[in-house]
Every structure is written in structure tokens, then in C-alpha cells.
Amino acid sequence: MNLQVVYCNHQSANLSIRERLAFAGDKLEAAYRELASRFRSSEFVVLSTCNRVEVYSAQESPDAAPTRKQIAEFVSEFHRLPLEEFSDELLAETGPDAVRHLFRVASSLDSMVLGEPQIVNQVKEAYRAAQDHNACGPLTHAMFQGAIRVSARVRSETRLAEGRVSIASVAVSDFGRGIFDRFDDKRVLILGAGEMAEETLRYLCEEGVRQVVVVNRSLAGAEKLAAQFASVGARPRSWEALDEELALADMIVSTTGASEPVVDVNRFREARRRSGEKPVFILDLGAPRDFAPAIADLDDNVFLYDIDALEETCDQNRKARYREIEKAQLIIDEEAERFMQDVYHMATGPIVKRLREQWHDVSRDELERLRSKLAHLSPADLDIVERGMERIVNKLLHPPLEALRHEAKSGTPQGLIDALKRLFHLRD
Amino acid sequence: MPIDFFAKVSVFCFLASYVMALGLDAARLMKRWPVARWIGLVFGLAGFAAQTGYLLIRGRQEHLPPLLSSPHDWLLVLAWIVVLLYLFLTWADRELAVGLFLLPVVLLFVGASYLVSKQPNPLIAGNRGLVMLHASLLVVGIAGVVGGVLLSLMYVIQHRRLKQHHASQPGVLLPSLARLARWNWWAVVVSVPVLTLGLGSGVALGLTSQETGTVLSFSDPIVLGHGVVWVAMMSLFAWLLTTRRSTGKQVAALTLWAGGFLLVILIGLQVLSLTTFHSGAKTSLRTRHFRFEISNLKSQTSNLKFTGGPS
Numbered sequence: 001m002n003l004q005v006v007y008c009n010h011q012s013a014n015l016s017i018r019e020r021l022a023f024a025g026d027k028l029e030a031a032y033r034e035l036a037s038r039f040r041s042s043e044f045v046v047l048s049t050c051n052r053v054e055v056y057s058a059q060e061s062p063d064a065a066p067t068r069k070q071i072a073e074f075v076s077e078f079h080r081l082p083l084e085e086f087s088d089e090l091l092a093e094t095g096p097d098a099v100r101h102l103f104r105v106a107s108s109l110d111s112m113v114l115g116e117p118q119i120v121n122q123v124k125e126a127y128r129a130a131q132d133h134n135a136c137g138p139l140t141h142a143m144f145q146g147a148i149r150v151s152a153r154v155r156s157e158t159r160l161a162e163g164r165v166s167i168a169s170v171a172v173s174d175f176g177r178g179i180f181d182r183f184d185d186k187r188v189l190i191l192g193a194g195e196m197a198e199e200t201l202r203y204l205c206e207e208g209v210r211q212v213v214v215v216n217r218s219l220a221g222a223e224k225l226a227a228q229f230a231s232v233g234a235r236p237r238s239w240e241a242l243d244e245e246l247a248l249a250d251m252i253v254s255t256t257g258a259s260e261p262v263v264d265v266n267r268f269r270e271a272r273r274r275s276g277e278k279p280v281f282i283l284d285l286g287a288p289r290d291f292a293p294a295i296a297d298l299d300d301n302v303f304l305y306d307i308d309a310l311e312e313t314c315d316q317n318r319k320a321r322y323r324e325i326e327k328a329q330l331i332i333d334e335e336a337e338r339f340m341q342d343v344y345h346m347a348t349g350p351i352v353k354r355l356r357e358q359w360h361d362v363s364r365d366e367l368e369r370l371r372s373k374l375a376h377l378s379p380a381d382l383d384i385v386e387r388g389m390e391r392i393v394n395k396l397l398h399p400p401l402e403a404l405r406h407e408a409k410s411g412t413p414q415g416l417i418d419a420l421k422r423l424f425h426l427r428d
Numbered sequence: 429m430p431i432d433f434f435a436k437v438s439v440f441c442f443l444a445s446y447v448m449a450l451g452l453d454a455a456r457l458m459k460r461w462p463v464a465r466w467i468g469l470v471f472g473l474a475g476f477a478a479q480t481g482y483l484l485i486r487g488r489q490e491h492l493p494p495l496l497s498s499p500h501d502w503l504l505v506l507a508w509i510v511v512l513l514y515l516f517l518t519w520a521d522r523e524l525a526v527g528l529f530l531l532p533v534v535l536l537f538v539g540a541s542y543l544v545s546k547q548p549n550p551l552i553a554g555n556r557g558l559v560m561l562h563a564s565l566l567v568v569g570i571a572g573v574v575g576g577v578l579l580s581l582m583y584v585i586q587h588r589r590l591k592q593h594h595a596s597q598p599g600v601l602l603p604s605l606a607r608l609a610r611w612n613w614w615a616v617v618v619s620v621p622v623l624t625l626g627l628g629s630g631v632a633l634g635l636t637s638q639e640t641g642t643v644l645s646f647s648d649p650i651v652l653g654h655g656v657v658w659v660a661m662m663s664l665f666a667w668l669l670t671t672r673r674s675t676g677k678q679v680a681a682l683t684l685w686a687g688g689f690l691l692v693i694l695i696g697l698q699v700l701s702l703t704t705f706h707s708g709a710k711t712s713l714r715t716r717h718f719r720f721e722i723s724n725l726k727s728q729t730s731n732l733k734f735t736g737g738p739s
Contacts, residue, residue: 174595178586181606277675279605300677309593316595
């Protein structure tokens with residue numbers, strides 16, 4: 001039995017290599033076809049995301065297993081990329097280490113952002129694609145179903161996936177959702193047109209925001225950003241409209257990059273005078289800050305967050321996730337060990353079956369002989385004799401089967417299987 | 429399940445269940461333990477079942493529905509309503525830290541029930557229907573005020589967290605300020621008219637009791653206390669409906685003060701009323717009525733049949 005993963009990820013290979021090795025779109029189907037033609041008796045699952053390219057293989061017979069070199073050659077030829085360009089970045093694990101690797105990947109312990117939730121869906125998607133291409137078999141089925149189960153266990157028994165770790169998600173989920181019930185009726189003012197504004201706006205759109213106004217010193221910049229979010233009705237306005245928009249907004253995201261605060265206390269007080277004391281959520285993502293810090297104390301309904309406040313929460317959440325690694329690793333080790341025991345035990349299945357059948361056949365033959373010799377026995381007496389013989393067979397079977405089970409805990413008990421075959425003349 | 433199953437249930441049984449449920453909810457603050465919520469819910473359900481059985485048994489013993497049996501039972505009915513709310517919200521939202529707010533109030537009511545009278549309300553002898561209406565309206569109104577107080581408390585905590593930039597704690601989340609403010613507004617706007625009707629029916633009860641010869645004085649400390657808290661709540665109610673630019677925090681703060689005042693007065697007066705009864709140092713109007721009416725009531729109980737609700 002052989003389990004193997006040949007892979008490169010964000011730790012071993014840079015993006016330029018990963019993107020050239022990726023099996024995206026139509027390439028995946030061709031890759032499965034090629035793998036099937038090269039390694040007929042193997043099962044495969046290819047996991048290809050922006051952070052990793054991994055080829056999992058498994059087969060009952062170790063003799064027919066593809067080696068790391070063979071998989072590397074396949075990747076090289078498939079992508080028409082010289083092997084020496086990526087060979088050092090290509091890693092491999094076999095046996096329990098391969099299983100442990102998959103469980104770590106699915107549980108997001110191997111992700112760039114620890115605990116991120118997308119990876120388990122990508123693992124599920126890769127597994128589904130392998131099934132669609134008839135590349136899976138009993139071993140890969142067990143491995144990937146096990147990985148999905150382990151991921152769920154890690155998620156529910158640890159805090160690995162808890163707490164947001166990006167500025168935009170912390171701002172909206174931890175604080176915005178604490179203030180507002182819904183976002184689809186909120187007016188969002190984007191001040192500046194930087195990348196951070198774009199990322200936060202994207203997150204807000206996922207939360208259902210439908211009214212967006214972009215105000216920028218350069219109207220062209222505002223128009224460009226607004227055009228990207230035209231689907232949610234984003235519209236640009238000139239810098240002169242800032243005071244009017246400050247009074248109308250429920251949420252303000254500011255990333256102007258100005259060297260001094262754009263909105264001082266007096267300017268915002270005037271806006272509050274016009275808007276009333278409705279709750280306003282301000283994300284000041286500029287450095288230096290765009291909003292004077294004293295604005296937070298203007299009234300009870302002004303909620304002002306600068307980048308430091310948000311980064312602090314991100315850091316706390318990140319540290320909290322790192323504290324959970326050990327706990328998650330324990331779960332993964334325990335599950336990988338159990339999985340390997342099951343796999344090894346599965347390998348003893350045919351021999352156990354044959355041994356049982358052979359001994360029960362002998363017992364049935366003897367029983368028939370007894371029936372013909374002891375014709376005076378009633379059916380009830382014969383039934384007692386039959387059950388007694390069954391018990392004897394089961395008791396005799398118990399020690400060798402127990403020995404097999406015990407040996408299977410640390411690997412396929414090949415020696416014991418061979419010994420049983422020779423001792424009891426069991427044929428393949 | 430036969431009602432006799434609950435014959436040996438004491439107040440301590442469900443009090444202990446609620447303490448356990450509260451302890452498990454509090455443990456979630458310190459350590460993530462998903463099963464704690466379910467175990468807490470089981471303790472809450474066990475306590476609720478025991479309390480329901482206890483109230484039914486008490487009603488059967490007194491031949492009166494629990495709302496009318498005694499101040500002891502009346503407080504337990506109030507606690508029962510709050511527990512029902514706790515169970516529903518805990519079941520409906522697994523992230524909501526509702527037990528940490530509702531269960532202490534339940535413990536307060538159940539604990540206070542130890543200190544108040546178990547004697548039947550003497551006024552039942554006069555006009556049972558009106559007494560029932562009075563007690564029901566008061567209990568629903570006060571439950572609404574309790575809800576308002578707890579929502580306000582949640583609002584203040586959530587507001588403080590947001591102002592101080594503290595991340596929310598997974599597993600013990602609070603609703604948004606917008607939702608808390610909305611619920612709080614409704615809790616006050618609904619409960620104050622109900623309380624008003626409750627007090628109005630109390631006044632009617634007082635007047636009819638004088639006509640029928642049963643003595644009820646409007647200078648009774650409990651009656652006066654209810655009157656004072658009603659004025660406080662009514663002021664809040666009027667302010668809520670007339671102020672156009674009130675902020676959620678102002679509403680929460682006022683509800684907290686007015687509602688908290690109501691609960692302190694309500695429970696304080698009930699407890700003090702019994703203390704004077706027991707000490708014998710100073711006999712209040714109310715206790716004199718109790719002594720007088722209990723003998724009347726006992727002679728009439730044979731004529732009353734309790735079938736699990738007001739007949």
C-alpha cells in the first residue's frame with residue numbers, strides 16, 4: 001500500500017513557479033487523462049489553488065506506485081517546463097506523513113492566512129473533480145473524506161478559525177455589525193480612492209451595501225473606483241461635496257493619504273449638526289489619520305476607528321489563532337494515526353475473510369458428517385451441536401485475528417499475513 | 429407525567445439548576461466549550477420543568493392559580509416567564525450571551541421568593557376575576573420592564589465595547605446597537621401601558637374591596653411603591669414618545685434607571701412587608717389584612733375548585 005503527495009506551496013515555491021505549475025480550468029481534465037494513462041493502477045487527486053499545487057496518489061500495491069521523480073517528470077512534461085526550474089521546490093511526503101499533510105492543509109494549518117475557511121472548500125472541490133474524472137479509489141476516498149471530517153473537528157474544537165485577521169473584515173464584522181443590524185439601507189461614503197478603500201468596499205458589498213458615494217480630490221480617481229462598483233450603484237462626487245456627504249453618510253471609509261487630517265472636529269461637528277445624532281461608523285484607514293481623533297468624543301453615536309485600533313484587533317485574533325496550532329496539531333496527529341490504523345487494518349481484510357471462510361467450511365463439513373452418523377438426534381440437539389462448533393471456530397480464530405489487528409496498528413502486517421497464508425494454505 | 433412526580437420539588441431544586449446554567453454560560457466567557465451551551469440548556473430545561481411542577485403543586489395545595497396564591501408564587505411566575513424567554517433565545521441563537529443577563533434576574537426573583545409571604549392574597553376573597561386581571565397585568569408588565577432593563581444593560585455593554593474598540597468575544601455575542609435600541613423601545617412602549625392597566629385594575633380592586641367590606645388602604649407601602657415606580661416608568665414612556673432626538677444610549681440609560689428602580693422597589697417592598705410580619709415589631713396595614721382575610725379565605729376554599737388555571 002502506498003500513499004504519497006508531491007507538492008509545492010507558498011512556503012516552498014514563489015508565485016511565478018506556482019502559477020506555471022497550476023492545473024487550472026481545462027488543464028485539470030487533461031492532467032487526469034495523462035495521469036490515468038501513465039499510472040493505470042493508481043488513484044489520484046490534484047489540488048491546485050493560488051497557494052499550492054499538490055498531486056496525491058494512492059494504490060494498493062507498492063510496486064506500481066509512482067515515485068516523486070515520476071510525478072515531477074509528469075508535471076514538467078505536462079506544463080512544458082524544464083524540471084530543473086522547479087525540482088528543488090517540489091516536496092514529497094509518503095505514508096502517514098502524506099495523510100498528515102493533507103489533514104493539515106484541509107484544516108488550514110498550512111495556509112498563508114492561518115485558519116482561513118476557503119481551503120476546505122478547495123479541498124472538497126478538488127476531491128469532487130477527481131471523482132468526476134474517475135481518478136478516485138477506495139484509498140483517496142477515505143483520505144479526503146477523512147480530511148474534510150478532520151477539518152470540521154479542528155474548526156469546532158479549536159479557535160483556529162475564530163476572529164477576523166484582515167483590517168476590512170475586522171472593521172465590518174467585529175465593529176460594523178455591532179452598530180448596525182443591516183447594511184443595505186446604509187449610505188457609505190468612501191473618502192479617497194486607494195487600495196484599502198477598494199478592499200473595504202468589496203467587503204461591504206458582500207455585506208449588502210447598496211448606496212456608495214466616492215469622494216476624492218481628483219474626480220477621475222473617484223470615477224474610476226465608482227465604475228468598479230457600479231453594480232452596487234457607486235457614484236463619484238467632487239471634493240466640494242464632502243461636507244454635504246459627511247452629514248448624509250452612515251458609514252465613512254477614509255483612505256486619502258493626506259499629510260494632515262482632512263476632517264477636523266469643527267468640520268465634523270457641523271456635519272453632525274445637520275445629520276442629527278444618528279449612529280455614524282467611521283473607518284479612518286489613512287496614515288496619517290484623516291479624521292481628528294477628538295471626533296470620537298463628539299457624541300455617543302460617533303464610532304471612530306483608526307488603523308491602529310483595527311490592527312490591534314487583527315493582531316489579537318492572529319495571536320489567538322497561533323495559540324491554537326498545538327491543539328489543532330494534536331487532533332490531526334490523532335486522526336492521522338487512526339486513519340492509518342484503519343488503512344492497515346483494511347489491508348488485512350481479504351486474509352481475515354479467507355481464514356474465516358476456510359475454517360467455517362471445515363466446521364460445516366464436519367457438521368454434515370455428524371448429521372449422517374447421529375441420525376437419532378433431534379433438530380434441537382443438532383442446533384445445539386452446530387452452535388457449539390461455531391463457537392469453537394470463533395474461539396480458535398480469535399487469537400490470529402487479534403494478532404493481526406494488533407500488528408496492523410503500526411503498519412501493514414505483511415509478515416504475519418504471509419505466515420498465515422503458509423500455515424493455513426490460504427490462496428490469493 | 430403525573431403532577432405528583434413534582435410533589436417533592438423544592439425551590440432549591442430549580443434554583444440550583446439555574447445556578448448551574450448560569451455557571452456554564454459564564455464558563456463560556458473564559459473557555460470555548462461548545463457543549464457547555466447544551467449542558468446549560470439542559471439544566472435550564474430541568475429547572476423550568478421543576479419550577480412548573482412546583483407552581484402546579486402549589487396551586488393545587490392552595491386551590492388557587494399560582495398568580496393568586498401568594499407573593500411567593502407570584503414572584504415565581506415572574507421568574508418562570510423570564511426562564512421561558514431565556515430558553516427560547518438560547519435555543520434560537522447559539523451565539524447570543526442571553527443567559528448571562530437573564531439568569532441573574534431569575535435567581536434574584538427565585539431567591540427573593542424565599543423571603544416573601546407564602547400566604548394567599550386576602551383580596552382574592554373579594555373579587556377573584558379582578559384580582560386575577562390585576563396580577564396578570566402586573567406580571568406581564570413587570571416582565572416587559574425586566575426585558576427592557578436587560579436590553580438596556582446589553583446596549584450599555586455593547587456601546588462601551590464599540591467605543592473602546594474591543595473585539596467581540598466569539599460564543600458570547602450581543603445583538604447590534606440598532607437592534608437593541610429597537611427592542612428596548614418596544615419593551616418600554618408595550619410594558620408601561622400594561623403596567624398602567626395593572627395599576628388601574630388595582631385601584632378598581634381597592635374601591636370594590638371597600639364596598640364589599642374588605643379593607644385595602646391606598647396608603648399601603650406596596651400600593652404606594654407601585655404608584656411611585658409607575659410614575660417613573662410613565663415619565664420615561666412620555667419622554668420616549670415625545671422626544672424626537674433621543675439617542676439609543678439615552679434611552680438605555682433611562683430604562684436602566686427607571687426599570688432598575690421598579691425592580692428594587694417591587695422586591696424590596698415585598699421582602700420588607702414579610703420582615704415586619706415575622707418580627708411582629710410593627711404590624712403593617714397589609715399584614716393586618718392578611719391575618720383578617722386568611723381566616724375568611726380558608727372558610728371559602730372549599731367552594732373554589734382549581735383546575736390548572738383560573739376558573
